[in-house]
Amino acid sequence: xxxxxxxxxxxxxxVSVVCVVLNRExxxxxxxxxxxxxxxxxxxxxxxxxxCLSEESDPWFTKNFNQSVQPFLTKKYSTPENAxxxxxxxxxxxxxxxxxxxxVDKLFEIIPDKDHNTQPRPDKCRSCAVVxxxxxxxxxxYGALIDSHDIIxxxxxxxxxxxxxxxxxxxxxxxxxxxxxxxLGNTTHLVLFPxxxxxxxxxxxxxxxxxxxxxxxxxxxxxxxxxxxxxxxxSPAFIKYIHEVWLDNPAHTYPSTxxxxxxxxxxxxxxxxxxxxxxxxDGNWSHYFEELRNKNxxxxxxxxxxxxxxxxxxxxxxxxxxxxxx
Numbered sequence: 001x002x003x004x005x006x007x008x009x010x011x012x013x014x015v016s017v018v019c020v021v022l023n024r025e026x027x028x029x030x031x032x033x034x035x036x037x038x039x040x041x042x043x044x045x046x047x048x049x050x051x052c053l054s055e056e057s058d059p060w061f062t063k064n065f066n067q068s069v070q071p072f073l074t075k076k077y078s079t080p081e082n083a084x085x086x087x088x089x090x091x092x093x094x095x096x097x098x099x100x101x102x103x104v105d106k107l108f109e110i111i112p113d114k115d116h117n118t119q120p121r122p123d124k125c126r127s128c129a130v131v132x133x134x135x136x137x138x139x140x141x142y143g144a145l146i147d148s149h150d151i152i153x154x155x156x157x158x159x160x161x162x163x164x165x166x167x168x169x170x171x172x173x174x175x176x177x178x179x180x181x182x183x184l185g186n187t188t189h190l191v192l193f194p195x196x197x198x199x200x201x202x203x204x205x206x207x208x209x210x211x212x213x214x215x216x217x218x219x220x221x222x223x224x225x226x227x228x229x230x231x232x233x234x235s236p237a238f239i240k241y242i243h244e245v246w247l248d249n250p251a252h253t254y255p256s257t258x259x260x261x262x263x264x265x266x267x268x269x270x271x272x273x274x275x276x277x278x279x280x281x282d283g284n285w286s287h288y289f290e291e292l293r294n295k296n297x298x299x300x301x302x303x304x305x306x307x308x309x310x311x312x313x314x315x316x317x318x319x320x321x322x323x324x325x326x
Contacts, residue, residue, distance in 0.1 A: 046122065047124060047125055047126070047270040048122060048125040048270075049270045052271075053269075053272060053319045053320070060313070061314075061317060063245075065266060067118075067119065069238055069241045070237075070238065071264055071268070072232050072235060072238075074108075074113055074116070079237055081097050083235075083237035084100055086236075087195075087236035090196070091196045093197055093198070095196070095197035100200075103201055106204055110207050110208060111228050112228075112229055116232060118267045120270050126150050126268070126270045126271070127269065127273070128270075128271065129145075129146045129168075129273050129274075130261055130262055131146060131153065131155065131275050132276035132277040134277055134278055134279070134286070134325070135284070135286040135288050135290075136278060136279075136324060137166050137167055137275065139166065139325075140166045141166060142325065143163075143164050143165045145323070146170075147168040147170045149273065150172075151172050152168065152171055153174075153175060153191070153261055154171050154173070154174050155174075155175045156176055156180035157176075157180050158276075158287075163289065166288065167275075167276070167288070171188050172187075174189065174190060174191060175257055175260075177195060177257070178199050178202045178220045179217070179218050179220055181206070181220070181221050182221075183224050183225040184224070184225060186227050188230065189231070190230060191232045193239075193257050193260060194236070202220065205222070206224050207231070238264075239254070239255065242260050246259075247303070247307065258307070259307040259311070262314070265320075266314075266319070271321075272319070272320040273321045274315075274320050274322050276288065276325065278308050278324065
């Protein structure tokens with residue numbers, strides 16, 4: 001038989017084991033509780049970035065930023081007639097709504113009718129570089145920083161070759177309209193910003209026969225190299241939204257491609273960096289790829305200064321990160 005001392009020892013050992021097990025379970029439960037408070041579930045985040053631009057919004061941004069407005073044309077998100085009637089006045093388009101819808105239908109026989117999902121996802125952090133064409137990019141050495149982004153949007157004919165150190169080499173999306181068209185690589189999205197029905201007719205032609213002749217203030221190329229599967233067309237309703245909401249409906253003007261690209265990036269990305277916007281150090285609206293001859297360059301039919309103020313306000317609110325270059 002076991003001695004009394006031995007029985008006491010065994011009893012004490014059993015009590016110790018029970019306490020250790022209980023302590024482990026208590027610690028594990030406490031740890032799990034702490035994790036629940038300090039690390040919210042992934043699906044409760046808007047995106048996977050450290051800070052998503054659509055989070056912690058101030059009243060001005062909340063009033064302007066409407067994620068329900070679809071940026072791109074699809075068959076599902078067609079153009080309302082009232083938006084078409086507003087849009088057709090931008091460049092005095094005489095087309096009817098019926099002829100416009102016929103051209104859009106023809107376009108979607110050529111390009112995929114994709115639902116371009118621009119909504120943020122809790123498992124992704126989409127970084128975006130919007131590269132403008134301002135002369136303030138010269139000598140900036142931003143090239144490597146620009147190329148580090150997931151999405152790199154360039155505007156019109158802003159070149160990369162020969163300027164890689166300052167503007168980078170990669171392009172995922174190229175914004176253009178017929179007068180600023182250029183050949184694209186097979187992995188670059190053609191993002192058309194249409195200002196009239198003729199622009200859509202031109203797009204159908206350049207992607208197929210190349211026979212459409214378009215008269216404009218400058219020569220318009222009849223054929224370009226582009227991947228049909230990567231074509232995206234900005235919706236006239238989205239242009240109207242930018243004009244009326246973000247620019248407060250200025251009379252006798254319409255938004256510039258640069259400004260519309262910045263607003264578009266807010267809908268496509270979770271982190272936005274903006275390069276090459278604004279005047280150069282002498283106050284001119286000039287391009288990094290052109291030699292400056294006219295020392296008094298302005299912004300044409302666009303309110304450049306008003307647009308830049310909105311972009312600066314977005315920067316002040318940390319919705320975008322501005323890189324001024326000088």
